[in-house]
Amino acid sequence: MSFLAPGPKLTLIKGAAWSLATRWGIRLVGFLNTVVMARLVLPEDYGIVAMAFLVVGLVQSLLDFSAATALIRKDKVSRDEIDSAWTLRGIQGVLMAGVMMLATPVAAFYFSDTRVTTILYVFSACVALSGFSNIGLTLAQKQFNFSLEFRYQLYSKLLSVFMTILAGWWFRDYRALVIGIACGYLGGALLSYWMHPYRPRWNTTEIKSIWLVTRWLMLANIAGFVLRKGDELVAARIGSTSEFGLYNVGSDLGQMPTGEVGPAVLKSFLPVLASMNETAADINATVLKTLRVVATLTLPLGFGLAAVASPATLLILGSAWTGAAPYVAAFAIVGAIYSLGGPVTTLLTLRGHTRSLSAAVWVEFCLFVVCAIVLVPYYGLMGLVMARAVGAVVNLFVTFWLGSKQCSLRLMPILASIVRPLSGALLMYSVVDALVGYLGLGIYSLAISILAGASLFFMWSLLSWNFLGRPEGFESTLLEIVSSRGHARK
Numbered sequence: 001m002s003f004l005a006p007g008p009k010l011t012l013i014k015g016a017a018w019s020l021a022t023r024w025g026i027r028l029v030g031f032l033n034t035v036v037m038a039r040l041v042l043p044e045d046y047g048i049v050a051m052a053f054l055v056v057g058l059v060q061s062l063l064d065f066s067a068a069t070a071l072i073r074k075d076k077v078s079r080d081e082i083d084s085a086w087t088l089r090g091i092q093g094v095l096m097a098g099v100m101m102l103a104t105p106v107a108a109f110y111f112s113d114t115r116v117t118t119i120l121y122v123f124s125a126c127v128a129l130s131g132f133s134n135i136g137l138t139l140a141q142k143q144f145n146f147s148l149e150f151r152y153q154l155y156s157k158l159l160s161v162f163m164t165i166l167a168g169w170w171f172r173d174y175r176a177l178v179i180g181i182a183c184g185y186l187g188g189a190l191l192s193y194w195m196h197p198y199r200p201r202w203n204t205t206e207i208k209s210i211w212l213v214t215r216w217l218m219l220a221n222i223a224g225f226v227l228r229k230g231d232e233l234v235a236a237r238i239g240s241t242s243e244f245g246l247y248n249v250g251s252d253l254g255q256m257p258t259g260e261v262g263p264a265v266l267k268s269f270l271p272v273l274a275s276m277n278e279t280a281a282d283i284n285a286t287v288l289k290t291l292r293v294v295a296t297l298t299l300p301l302g303f304g305l306a307a308v309a310s311p312a313t314l315l316i317l318g319s320a321w322t323g324a325a326p327y328v329a330a331f332a333i334v335g336a337i338y339s340l341g342g343p344v345t346t347l348l349t350l351r352g353h354t355r356s357l358s359a360a361v362w363v364e365f366c367l368f369v370v371c372a373i374v375l376v377p378y379y380g381l382m383g384l385v386m387a388r389a390v391g392a393v394v395n396l397f398v399t400f401w402l403g404s405k406q407c408s409l410r411l412m413p414i415l416a417s418i419v420r421p422l423s424g425a426l427l428m429y430s431v432v433d434a435l436v437g438y439l440g441l442g443i444y445s446l447a448i449s450i451l452a453g454a455s456l457f458f459m460w461s462l463l464s465w466n467f468l469g470r471p472e473g474f475e476s477t478l479l480e481i482v483s484s485r486g487h488a489r490k
Contacts, residue, residue, distance in 0.1 A: 093131015160184030250327025302336025
């Protein structure tokens with residue numbers, strides 16, 4: 001008998017497909033926006049807006065009550081719980097806005113740029129209003145209606161990008177980026193009510209119960225942000241605005257492929273696991289299979305982008321941004337490492353081990369700080385990336401260990417799930433890196449290198465999968481999808 005019943009399996013596949021379409025659709029629009037705006041504004045302009053957004057992200061992580069997660073985790077929810085979650089998010093948005101406004105003088109002093117103050121005032125208003133977005137979108141996700149989220153996210157992003165490019169042609173500086181982000185916030189709030197019929201009401205009766213569920217997630221969110229963006233907080237202080245712009249855009253571009261594929265697969269994973277009535281062994285088998293799928297998708301993307309970082313950066317961003325290429329390469333690999341722990345983290349969240357996850361993230365953060373203190377004096381901003389890489393590897397193994405200890409996942413099968421795709425990704429990286437060095441940085445070099453790398457990894461995956469007896473994973477899932485479509489057409 002299959003370890004995952006046809007219903008949940010089909011739901012997971014469809015949900016992952018819609019999530020993938022959502023994230024890649026949004027990223028494609030955002031990518032085109034970056035290509036255009038990189039030629040209209042300078043790295044310094046990106047740097048100043050990114051500095052302000054660091055403050056926004058920090059405050060949001062400090063006051064994120066994860067109300068939506070509390071609704072998704074429960075099998076059934078009442079009207080009071082739904083409205084209380086919406087109320088809590090609205091209170092959260094107002095609190096965030098107030099803290100951001102109070103923090104503006106400190107931010108201007110820390111970043112040594114008074115332009116941050118005005119930007120933060122604009123973002124504060126946007127965060128306060130967006131906190132009252134319709135909670136109905138969370139209900140749609142809980143009901144596996146991922147197509148609605150796809151349309152919502154895409155429309156919001158299109159509005160933001162359109163306004164950013166329009167303002168970019170007019171202002172040619174950082175103000176265009178601020179206008180685009182603000183339109184994304186406000187447009188998204190309006191769209192949430194236009195696209196979903198649910199109308200929330202002010203209700204505080206279940207806020208306490210929601211808080212009891214999510215309080216450890218809040219601590220994990222704080223640690224997660226400080227860890228993921230702690231390097232940028234340091235980089236924004238020790239580097240110039242232009243250098244930070246290169247670092248920030250390099251980080252975003254490098255982590256884009258893996259940051260979209262891995263979470264897209266996992267977005268439908270928690271609701272599906274929460275709805276399964278299978279045994280613990282069956283659920284664990286599902287987690288391992290999902291881990292193999294995530295590894296097979298993200299590792300070649302991360303290592304492949306690292307190999308072609310120089311020609312890709314030149315083509316995408318232009319000659320003014322070539323200094324971002326080393327950061328693109330390094331963060332591509334870091335992003336691939338981070339994506340691997342997602343399936344096990346989702347299982348731990350479902351089983352209620354959020355306190356352990358929070359502790360693991362704080363351990364990673366402390367390790368990052370120690371490594372940064374040692375490496376930054378010798379390697380500058382690149383030392384921050386190296387510290388992130390060390391922390392990511394340690395966090396991955398701690399997450400795997402927690403899965404084996406608290407959820408009865410065996411450690412060896414977990415590690416075996418990533419060995420084969422990792423070996424193929426390393427082989428592909430070596431070949432593609434040599435090709436780029438031989439062919440140069442032109443567009444033809446990039447195209448040939450990508451084609452060669454993809455072909456090599458595909459052949460490696462297929463041959464090794466057959467050699468190992470066709471284990472459950474990406475290849476078997478793909479075969480099932482193709483087979484089911486073939487039967488449906490007959």
